[in-house]
Amino acid sequence: MLSYRHGYHAGNYADVLKHSVLLQVLKLMHKKPTPFVYIDTHAGAGGYALSDEFAQKTGEYLEGVAKLWGKEDLPEPLAEYIADVTHFNQGKPELSFYPGSPAFVDMNSYEKERMVLHELHGADHAQLEEQFAGDRYIRIVKDDGLKGLIAAVPPRERRGVILVDPSYEMKTDYQDVPNAIIKAHKKFATGVYMLWYPVVNRAQTEGMLKILAQSGIKNQLRIEQSVRADSDEFGMTAAGLWIINPPWQLDSKADEILEYLSPLLNQGGGKVTMKLEVGE
DSSP states (O other): OOOOOGGGTTTSHHHHHHHHHHHHHHHHHTTSSSOOEEEESSOTTSEEETTSHHHHHHOGGGGTGGGTTTOSOOOHHHHHHHHHHHHHTTTOSSOOEEEOHHHHHHHTOOTTOOEEEEOOSHHHHHHHHHHTTTOTTEEEEOSOHHHHHHHHOSOTTSOEEEEEOOOOOSTTHHHHHHHHHHHHHHHOTTSEEEEEEEESSHHHHHHHHHHHHTSOOOOEEEEEEESSOOOSSSSOOEEEEEEESOOTTHHHHHHHHHHHHHHHHOOSSSOOEEEEEEOO
């Protein structure tokens, strides 16, 4: 299925958490001078106009990045995140565009650091190619991202950040995704793996994460933000990141992010945040 378009959800509360944490991972990885590769299994379009029909139809960004826009009391990790969003908007005071994950990485990459971006959707793939045309350090692949991940590891740099951010359109994703990560980890055990996940059906999500928790892989970190109580009704009530090999100090950076976002983005009811470490 290729009906999913991230433009409907760009800049929502899940993106705020995902991209603010991704940015901190990049900054912590850059504390070492050696380069690393960024691998994205579901890269999307690379950037999104918040004025287009997708964003305007849902207005999800209004409950996400828009609530941070113009704030002067942001903790450092979120101030850095908004600085990048501002840069993507060419420094203008209006919030008109939202960067996708590859754009955040591009804004924070060192010279000659590589990106391998997978995107299967035809229109998003074309937009991604247009955005990064001519950059020989960025490879854009129109193919299944999970298969591409297995083929891309281990990277020649021997350091890497891997973002696995599927649409979860297919119920099989909840088994295929963790199994692909486990397979990739066997080939490249030192990579930083970031799995983004939604909570629509809590039992389904927990079943997926249990596969990773019981995989025997050490050093796993869970970061989750709930904006509403879990419900049987349709719609996402929470979103999170399950990270293998989180860089040192990422947990404290995530604490700062969650502490600020919790009261700001809460939509009422239920637990607001959760963080759980798995393994040592």
